[in-house]
Each structure stands twice: as structure tokens, then as C-alpha cells.
Amino acid sequence: MLLPLLIAAVAGYLFGALPFGYLVARSKGINIFEHGSKNPGATNVRRVLGEKFGPSGKMLGNLVFVLDALKGAAAGGWMLLVPLLGTAGTSWDSETVLWMQVVGVVGALLGHCFSCFTGFKGGKGVATAAGCILVLVPLAILIAATVWVATFYSSRFVSLASILAAIALPISAFLLHQPPVLSWLCVAIALLVLLRHRSNIVRLLNGTENRFAKKTAATK
Structure with missing residues (x-):
């Protein structure tokens, strides 16, 4: 059971660490860590980009929320799809899968809050948590x-x-x-x-x- 949990933890962290708020703001020439509340979450991205680009900027903030929620859902749900794609996960019993989901969710939240891609800075975890729990x-x-x-x-x-x-x-x-x-x-x-x-x-x-x-x- 240890190896599946390790895989879930690493995959969850990497999913969660994807810095969508930073990348979306950067695509508009803005380092979100230097503006507003300096948080890469959807709220700050929406506020900062909305002030500079109007409705289109606010829509980008909404996009960040969706992307952050999706990475949470992916971290907590990918192990459910493995048996459908091949034989690698068919030996996982329901208890193992449940614990993989839990570990994956914890990893995703830690990845979002302390992303290795942005110097271990991150958001507050609300959207990512919502995506995680939506699956569970x-x-x-x-x-x-x-x-x-x-x-x-x-x-x-x-x-x-x-x-x-x-x-x-x-x-x-x-x-x-x-x-x-x-x-x-x-x-x-x-x-x-x-x-x-x-x-x-x-x-x-x-x-x-x-x-x-x-x-x-x-x-x-």
C-alpha cells in the first residue's frame, strides 16, 4: 500500500503546485506576487486584472478559479480512472483507493499553498479544496x-x-x-x-x- 500512497502524494503535490494564477497574470505582463494582496489566487487575479483590463481581466480571474478547482479534482480523482485505462490499478482495493484520494488531496493543497514552481509561494487553497472535495x-x-x-x-x-x-x-x-x-x-x-x-x-x-x-x- 505504501507505493500507491507515495505515487498519490507526489502526483497530488505536482497537480496542486501548477501556478495557474501566476501564469494567467504573467500572460498579461503582470507578476501577481507584486500586485494587490500579492496572492496568486483567483480573487486577487480577478481584482488586479479587472482593474487593468476591465471585464476581460475579471474573466481571467474566474478562469483561474476553475483551473485551480480542476487541479484539485484531478489530484483527488485520477486514481479512479486508472483501472479504466489499463491494468495498473486494478489490484487496488477500495480502501487503498480512498487513502490514495486522501493523500492526493493533502498533496494538492500543500502544492497549491507552497508551490515548488514559484519559490514555495502560493494561494490560500479555497478553489483547490473545492475541487478536491467535489470528487470526494x-x-x-x-x-x-x-x-x-x-x-x-x-x-x-x-x-x-x-x-x-x-x-x-x-x-x-x-x-x-x-x-x-x-x-x-x-x-x-x-x-x-x-x-x-x-x-x-x-x-x-x-x-x-x-x-x-x-x-x-x-x-x-
Whole structure:
């Protein structure tokens, strides 16, 4: 069982380390680590590129979110496809596959937050975590996404929405009676997201956090 877990960990890390936010911003001549919050996540890319390039820049930020989520889904799901492509994974039992998924997800989140391709700098892991959990516990991520949408549209704070969605994730997993390893994985993901949002929490408490402005009639 050790070799499959090692493969899952390395593959997960490399998937997660793909710096889509950095690459997308760089394609527009911007080093995202030097602008805005200096974070390569979708929110900062959308804000920075949106200010410079308008709606097309905002769309690129949305693209980063999708790509970051997809790499999380790939890290947590590729092992399910191996038996369909050949014989290499047909000897993996369901417990081995589950642990490979868990290890792959952990690897992806570490890769996203500490990418070897960008000097071990990275994002906060929200989109990548969403993609990971979408594969493992889709109903839990649907609940967390609902919390995110409700919080964002009522407060206009992306950070607050991400924090509350992260807290909702493990609660949902436990209420849905998921296998213990998945429920505790959701706890670990929530703690990582909260840890990566330390500065945002301080700004929220101080009243200095950036808020997305609502569209006015003139800008719709």
C-alpha cells in the first residue's frame, strides 16, 4: 500500500503546485506576487486584472478559479480512472483507493499553498479544496458553496465567505455521516483555509478588509 500512497502524494503535490494564477497574470505582463494582496489566487487575479483590463481581466480571474478547482479534482480523482485505462490499478482495493484520494488531496493543497514552481509561494487553497472535495464528498461541497454564495452576496467579502464555507465543510461531512477519514480530512482542510486567511481575519476584525463593490445601475 505504501507505493500507491507515495505515487498519490507526489502526483497530488505536482497537480496542486501548477501556478495557474501566476501564469494567467504573467500572460498579461503582470507578476501577481507584486500586485494587490500579492496572492496568486483567483480573487486577487480577478481584482488586479479587472482593474487593468476591465471585464476581460475579471474573466481571467474566474478562469483561474476553475483551473485551480480542476487541479484539485484531478489530484483527488485520477486514481479512479486508472483501472479504466489499463491494468495498473486494478489490484487496488477500495480502501487503498480512498487513502490514495486522501493523500492526493493533502498533496494538492500543500502544492497549491507552497508551490515548488514559484519559490514555495502560493494561494490560500479555497478553489483547490473545492475541487478536491467535489470528487470526494460532493454534497458537502454543495452545502459549503451555498454558504459561500449567501455570505458573499450579503457581505461582499470574499474572505468572510471563504472562511464560513470552510467551517461549514467539516460540519456538513459529519452530518452526512461520511467515512471518518473523509470527515477529518474536511476538518484539516478547514483548518488550513483558516490558517491561510489569518491576515484577512485580522482585517475583518479591524474593519479594513477589501470588499467587492456592488454593481450600480450605470455599470450593469
